[in-house]
Amino acid sequence: xxxxxxxxxxxxxxxxxxxxxxxxxxxxxxxxxxxxxxxxxxxxxxxxxxxxxxxxxxxxxxxxxxxxxxxxxxxxxxxxxxxxxxxxxxxxxxxxxxxxxxxxxxxxxxxxxxxxxxxxxxxxxxxxxxxxxxxxxxxxxxxxxxxxxxxxxxxxxxxxxxxxxxxxxxxxxxxxxxxxxxxxxxxxxxxxxxxxxxxxxxxxxxxxxxxxxxxxxxxxxxxxxxxxxxxxxxxxxxxxxxxxxxxxxxxxxxxxxxxxx
Amino acid sequence: xxxxxxxxxxxxxxxxxxxxxxxxxxxxxxxxxxxxxxxxxxxxxxxxxxxxxxxxxxxxxxxxxxxxxxxxxxxxxxxxxxxxxxxxxxxxxxxxxxxxxxxxxxxxxxxxxxxxxxxxxxxxxxxxxxxxxxxxxxxxxxxxxxxxxxxxxxxxxxxxxxxxxxxxxxxxxxxxxxxxxxxxxxxxxxxxxxxxxxxxxxxxxxxxxxxxxxxxxxxxxxxxxxxxxxxxxxxxxxxxxxxxxxxxxxxxxxxxxxxxxxxxxxxxxxxxxxxxxxxxxxxxxxxxxxxxxxxxxxxxxxxxxxxxxxxxxxxxxxxxxxxxxxx
Numbered sequence: 001x002x003x004x005x006x007x008x009x010x011x012x013x014x015x016x017x018x019x020x021x022x023x024x025x026x027x028x029x030x031x032x033x034x035x036x037x038x039x040x041x042x043x044x045x046x047x048x049x050x051x052x053x054x055x056x057x058x059x060x061x062x063x064x065x066x067x068x069x070x071x072x073x074x075x076x077x078x079x080x081x082x083x084x085x086x087x088x089x090x091x092x093x094x095x096x097x098x099x100x101x102x103x104x105x106x107x108x109x110x111x112x113x114x115x116x117x118x119x120x121x122x123x124x125x126x127x128x129x130x131x132x133x134x135x136x137x138x139x140x141x142x143x144x145x146x147x148x149x150x151x152x153x154x155x156x157x158x159x160x161x162x163x164x165x166x167x168x169x170x171x172x173x174x175x176x177x178x179x180x181x182x183x184x185x186x187x188x189x190x191x192x193x194x195x196x197x198x199x200x201x202x203x204x205x206x207x208x209x210x211x212x213x214x215x216x217x218x219x220x221x222x223x224x225x226x227x228x229x230x231x232x233x234x235x236x237x238x239x240x241x242x243x244x245x246x247x248x249x250x251x252x253x254x255x256x257x258x259x260x261x
Numbered sequence: 262x263x264x265x266x267x268x269x270x271x272x273x274x275x276x277x278x279x280x281x282x283x284x285x286x287x288x289x290x291x292x293x294x295x296x297x298x299x300x301x302x303x304x305x306x307x308x309x310x311x312x313x314x315x316x317x318x319x320x321x322x323x324x325x326x327x328x329x330x331x332x333x334x335x336x337x338x339x340x341x342x343x344x345x346x347x348x349x350x351x352x353x354x355x356x357x358x359x360x361x362x363x364x365x366x367x368x369x370x371x372x373x374x375x376x377x378x379x380x381x382x383x384x385x386x387x388x389x390x391x392x393x394x395x396x397x398x399x400x401x402x403x404x405x406x407x408x409x410x411x412x413x414x415x416x417x418x419x420x421x422x423x424x425x426x427x428x429x430x431x432x433x434x435x436x437x438x439x440x441x442x443x444x445x446x447x448x449x450x451x452x453x454x455x456x457x458x459x460x461x462x463x464x465x466x467x468x469x470x471x472x473x474x475x476x477x478x479x480x481x482x483x484x485x486x487x488x489x490x491x492x493x494x495x496x497x498x499x500x501x502x503x504x505x506x507x508x509x510x511x512x513x514x515x516x517x518x519x520x521x522x523x524x525x526x527x528x529x530x531x532x533x534x535x536x537x538x539x540x541x542x543x544x545x546x547x548x549x550x551x552x553x554x555x556x557x558x559x560x561x562x563x564x565x566x567x568x569x570x571x572x573x574x575x576x577x578x579x580x581x582x583x584x585x586x587x588x
Contacts, residue, residue, distance in 0.1 A: 053282065053285060054277055054278070056284065057277060057280055057284050058274070060284060061280070061284065091376065094377065161288060164292075165284070165287075165291070168292065168295055172291070172295070192334070194301065194302045195334055195337075197302050198299070198302025199327070199337075201299045201302060201303065202303075202325055206299060
């Protein structure tokens with residue numbers, strides 16, 4: 001992890017660039033350390049597995065109802081708008097395609113990741129920083145324990161899994177709402193609906209969707225946990241949030257490029 | 262270490278371990294269900310047969326596109342490739358349960374609309390034909406609405422040019438309309454249709470004079486017909502009256518009938534004479550046959566006499582030629 005406090009005087013552009021690059025390098029190293037710990041056998045000992053499981057539940061359960069409800073309401077509004085617009089232009093046969101692409105492929109993974117960040121990973125990272133500033137991590141290290149393995153990794157994993165859960169659950173709910181909005185409470189359109197959804201989910205689209213969901217969940221789980229060089233000083237939280245948003249924007253841009261170019 | 266309490270862990274939850282396991286199981290189930298749904302929606306679990314559609318141009322065709330029959334999707338494009346002949350080969354997978362709609366006489370079309378991707382459709386007119394075999398190769402009939410538009414605009418431009426030419430001031434159509442106007446003016450004039458037909462008032466006057474003369478002629482003809490009627494009555498009396506030609510003719514006919522009866526009798530007599538003559542002729546024919554026999558006998562006797570003379574001559578040469586002729 002990067003250490004040392006920057007001078008309070010305004011930095012020159014070269015120094016700012018160096019600091020900026022050093023920040024990204026620190027992030028990469030931090031992520032790599034977490035991945036190494038993820039593959040380590042000691043990370044999966046019984047007590048750790050139990051802790052991970054508990055944290056996953058504690059991270060996900062409070063968000064489930066509120067996120068599903070919120071995403072369902074927003075999805076219904078968007079579905080109605082798209083259906084009414086498509087119908088008025090005589091393009092209703094493209095409505096399903098547009099809805100699946102807009103909601104399931106683009107909006108839901110993004111909103112689920114942001115929701116997980118706001119409701120779980122950012123507060124959890126704040127707690128970690130507090131304990132670090134209180135010197136609890138140094139005490140653990142002195143006792144031969146690794147706070148990265150025993151605290152950061154389980155919480156990051158809980159953030160990743162909660163993001164996946166929200167994405168999948170919300171996608172399923174949105175598909176259900178789309179079917180009900182297009183065909184009503186009957187089963188006659190099930191074949192056409194499944195076929196239409198299948199046409200959207202081509203192999204490349206599925207791969208991009210999986211990669212996007214994975215990368216977004218990694219971003220919201222890891223970036224908030226990153227110890228900033230100016231930890232405890234004003235602007236450190238804003239800088240972390242800006243980095244998180246820029247990474248999310250980059251992932252979204254790459255996924256759009258992959259899907260539509 | 263094992264019992265270390267996480268500083269961020271909130272207040273304990275009842276049955277936390279069980280609930281956490283259930284949530285994880287639900288997540289894994291959700292992932293598996295999503296994967297299965299996508300595979301099912303992509304038709305991975307369907308038994309299919311292959312249909313190869315050959316098109317000149319596969320622009321706009323994408324993998325996963327439907328092949329529809331009567332508005333229902335019955336197959337989907339699985340692969341698009343370029344053949345050695347330079348044609349696009351569209352490989353379509355048709356589920357076996359829907360393959361019954363495709364027959365050997367089925368026709369396949371690809372229609373490109375103004376909006377959206379082209380549509381591949383199948384038409385099966387005769388559903389009693391043999392079913393389409395697996396791997397069948399069929400030509401696609403293409404119809405491109407977007408390609409038709411420039412042609413349509415070009416045609417429309419020609420039509421507009423023609424209409425402009427037709428409605429020009431010196432156009433034949435305008436001339437014709439002006440002539441019609443002049444004709445209708447003449448029709449409304451004092452000479453009416455005659456004036457319009459003949460064009461000249463003098464000619465119309467001549468025609469009217471000719472009509473008057475024809476009327477006079479007809480009146481004369483009427484008188485002539487009356488006279489002819491009297492003549493016919495007289496002829497009737499002379500021909501069909503008591504002393505008329507018809508009665509004389511009838512008497513003459515009766516006499517002619519009697520004459521004919523007599524003639525018939527005479528002919529019968531002649532017929533009998535002819536029969537007799539025929540008998541005489543047959544007798545003569547038999548006599549002629551006897552004469553033949555007699556002649557044969559005479560000829561035979563003569564030959565015998567000749568042979569006898571020859572024999573006598575051979576034995577006694579009365580008239581032997583003694584002169585010796587030298588070659």
